Amino acid sequence: MPAPQGPPGALGDQARRPQHDGEDQGHQQLGGQAHGQQPPLQQRSRRRPDRDPLQGLLDQIDPNLDQGQATGQASQRPLPGSAVSEQAGPELSDQRAGHRCQAAHHRDRDRRRPVGVPGRGQQHQPRPGLGYGHRIGKGVPDHSTAPATGPRSAGADRRPDTTPWLQPYAAGNPEGSFPTRYFPTLARPSEPGLVGELVAADHAASHIEELTVARTSNTSRQTDPSRGGQRSFAVEACRYVHFRGSRGSRWTLAMSMELRSSVSIGVEAFRFATNEGRSMSSQPIIVFDVNETLLDLEAIRPTFDRIFDDPAAMRLWFAGLITYSEALTLAEVYVPFTEIGGAVLRMLAATRGIAISDADGAELTERFASMPPHPEVPGALRRLRDHGFRL
Amino acid sequence: MTLTDNTLEISGTQLERAGVIDVFERRFSVDETVERHKPAPEAYHWVAKELEVDPQDICLVACHVWDTLGALAAGWQAGLILRQGIAPFDIGPQPNYVGDDLDALADQLIARFHAESR
Numbered sequence: 001m002p003a004p005q006g007p008p009g010a011l012g013d014q015a016r017r018p019q020h021d022g023e024d025q026g027h028q029q030l031g032g033q034a035h036g037q038q039p040p041l042q043q044r045s046r047r048r049p050d051r052d053p054l055q056g057l058l059d060q061i062d063p064n065l066d067q068g069q070a071t072g073q074a075s076q077r078p079l080p081g082s083a084v085s086e087q088a089g090p091e092l093s094d095q096r097a098g099h100r101c102q103a104a105h106h107r108d109r110d111r112r113r114p115v116g117v118p119g120r121g122q123q124h125q126p127r128p129g130l131g132y133g134h135r136i137g138k139g140v141p142d143h144s145t146a147p148a149t150g151p152r153s154a155g156a157d158r159r160p161d162t163t164p165w166l167q168p169y170a171a172g173n174p175e176g177s178f179p180t181r182y183f184p185t186l187a188r189p190s191e192p193g194l195v196g197e198l199v200a201a202d203h204a205a206s207h208i209e210e211l212t213v214a215r216t217s218n219t220s221r222q223t224d225p226s227r228g229g230q231r232s233f234a235v236e237a238c239r240y241v242h243f244r245g246s247r248g249s250r251w252t253l254a255m256s257m258e259l260r261s262s263v264s265i266g267v268e269a270f271r272f273a274t275n276e277g278r279s280m281s282s283q284p285i286i287v288f289d290v291n292e293t294l295l296d297l298e299a300i301r302p303t304f305d306r307i308f309d310d311p312a313a314m315r316l317w318f319a320g321l322i323t324y325s326e327a328l329t330l331a332e333v334y335v336p337f338t339e340i341g342g343a344v345l346r347m348l349a350a351t352r353g354i355a356i357s358d359a360d361g362a363e364l365t366e367r368f369a370s371m372p373p374h375p376e377v378p379g380a381l382r383r384l385r386d387h388g389f390r391l
Numbered sequence: 392m393t394l395t396d397n398t399l400e401i402s403g404t405q406l407e408r409a410g411v412i413d414v415f416e417r418r419f420s421v422d423e424t425v426e427r428h429k430p431a432p433e434a435y436h437w438v439a440k441e442l443e444v445d446p447q448d449i450c451l452v453a454c455h456v457w458d459t460l461g462a463l464a465a466g467w468q469a470g471l472i473l474r475q476g477i478a479p480f481d482i483g484p485q486p487n488y489v490g491d492d493l494d495a496l497a498d499q500l501i502a503r504f505h506a507e508s509r
Contacts, residue, residue, distance in 0.1 A: 283504040284468050285442055287392040287419070289429075289453035290402055292474055294393075294493070295409055315476070322457065325396060325428040334426035337396040369401055373409040374474070380493035381414045387501045391392060391414050 285390045292318075294381075295371035303364050307354060320344040338365065394438055394451070396429055398422040430461020439465070450487070452496060456480040470496045 288294055297318065304314035321337075321344050328335050335343075342361050349356045385391050392415060395402045399420040406412035419441065425433045439446045446466030453459055454477050459469035463484035470488035471479065472495075479489065490496040 282448065283500075284448050284450035285392060285444060286450050286452055286500070287394050287438060287462075287467075288415075289451065289455065289458050290393050290395040290397065290405060293452060293454040293472055294411065295405055298475075322455070326430075326457070329428045329431050336398055336422055337428065338398065338401060369404045370408050371405060373411055374492065376492045376494045377409075378411050380497040381411055383494075384497050384500065385414050387504075389500065389504070390416060 283389050286384060288391070291368075291371070294373055294377050296374050297371060299371040300364060300367040303360070303367055307349065307356070307360055308352065313348065317341075317344055317348055320348060338368075341365075341368070392417050392419065392438070392442070394419045394421075394429070394434065396421055430457050430464070432461065432465050435462050435465035435467060439467070450500070452493070456483075459486045460484060470500070472496060 291297060297314075301314045304317060305311065307313070321341050324344055325335075325337060325340050328340065341364070345361065345364060346356050381391060393402060393406065395418070397405070397420060399418060399422065402418055402420060403412065406415065406418070419438050421428055421431075421434045425431070425437045427433045429435075435446070435449075435451075439449055442449065447468065449462075450468035450470060451459060451462035452470045452472065453462070454472040454474040456471065456477075456479070459471050460480075460483050462469045463486070468488075469484075469486040470490070471477075471486040472493060473479070473489065473491050479485075488496050488499045490499060
């Protein structure tokens with residue numbers, strides 16, 4: 001992999017640095033121009049030219065975007081706060097269209113995942129928790145375990161088209177709404193006719209102060225002054241990208257984020273192509289988890305209350321059951337779930353000097369097998385089935 | 392379809408006693424083949440393979456984030472039910488649908504997909 005020429009700490013510097021897990025990266029200096037670098041979009045252009053139907057679109061974006069517009073001036077600008085809702089993005093659309101969202105990193109040619117490395121002098125410093133934003137571009141499920149600089153697995157390159165990473169709000173909020181109840185500070189209600197938006201927030205909020213967005217679209221909204229160009233979204237932080245695209249329209253969105261601390265989370269490029277690949281608009285087959293999802297776990301509570309005389313015991317046990325089923329799985333030891341449950345029960349009891357009898361275990365097993373459904377479940381299941389879902 | 396860490400025997404007993412076993416085409420258990428508990432990717436990949444569909448054409452409905460995380464990372468869609476004591480986990484892949492109960496999730500799924508299915 002040829003390394004772009006650029007000063008240490010500049011964006012293009014990333015390509016020759018080891019890549020680690022996203023939590024350990026995503027920091028680098030963004031301040032200032034990165035002189036002498038190849039425009040990252042051109043780099044990307046060389047990458048997989050024959051496999052990338054969006055490349056032409058990406059190439060239409062001003063390569064400067066890759067520098068994130070994250071200049072010193074940007075970092076000094078006060079936060080407009082609600083700017084997101086005032087900005088229009090790419091052409092809006094039938095949100096039911098099959099969005100295919102991909103994340104690609106400019107400088108990480110074959111790795112569709114966010115990249116960031118420490119800037120000059122920052123490599124060995126403790127890093128602040130950046131929250132989620134720096135992972136926005138994650139498109140590869142095995143991202144965190146990917147070898148730093150080694151070749152990607154074939155699977156990684158096969159999978160970007162199926163990444164769920166950016167789909168939730170495109171797919172799950174057809175009215176363009178954001179789940180404000182969970183992220184109340186992020187509420188950015190969609191304007192009618194808004195063609196795309198960045199919905200931004202971070203639990204490490206107030207760090208990111210600029211987003212730069214560019215798009216190309218062959219169905220641009222006429223009234224959108226940023227059509228075909230680029231514009232900055234000043235936001236407090238960025239966690240999610242939310243957009244709607246129309247069938248047949250294509251647009252590209254690229255984003256950069258700069259942290260006030262002058263530690264950057266780097267530049268992410270997101271490529272969206274609606275109506276590309278397989279559609280997500282067909283009814284999914286619904287696969288249900290059972291315990292607690294469909295059945296009421298509270299039904300086992302009496303056993304725990306009796307044995308432990310502690311209302312917290314039941315949840316402790318269930319948490320331990322999950323923890324140890326995961327631990328055993330990670331350790332590649334398979335033990336049936338029921339046996340794990342029994343062992344966790346005994347372990348929990350032992351920490352409190354309580355002996356578990358066979359009858360106790362049998363009682364728990366019986367209760368576990370007899371949990372009633374949550375009250376709405378039978379009706380909701382049948383309603384889904386009656387609407388054609390395969391359950 | 393169901394996918395559970397429990398054995399098929401137990402999940403069958405559970406769903407039968409709960410009176411909802413009839414709505415499911417098939418039940419999967421990690422105990423059958425993969426012998427890796429959720430959220431191990433193999434569990435989800437195996438179900439997709441058995442169903443012979445693309446991962447993105449499956450939606451897991453669960454009330455545990457460790458489960459929706461596993462499904463989303465395996466390329467599935469996911470819906471999270473916020474049962475009592477459950478709250479969203481705001482890092483990692485986020486569920487496509489979130490609701491307080493299965494009715495709420497069903498509403499979202501029906502609203503999104505039913506018109507197209509007719």
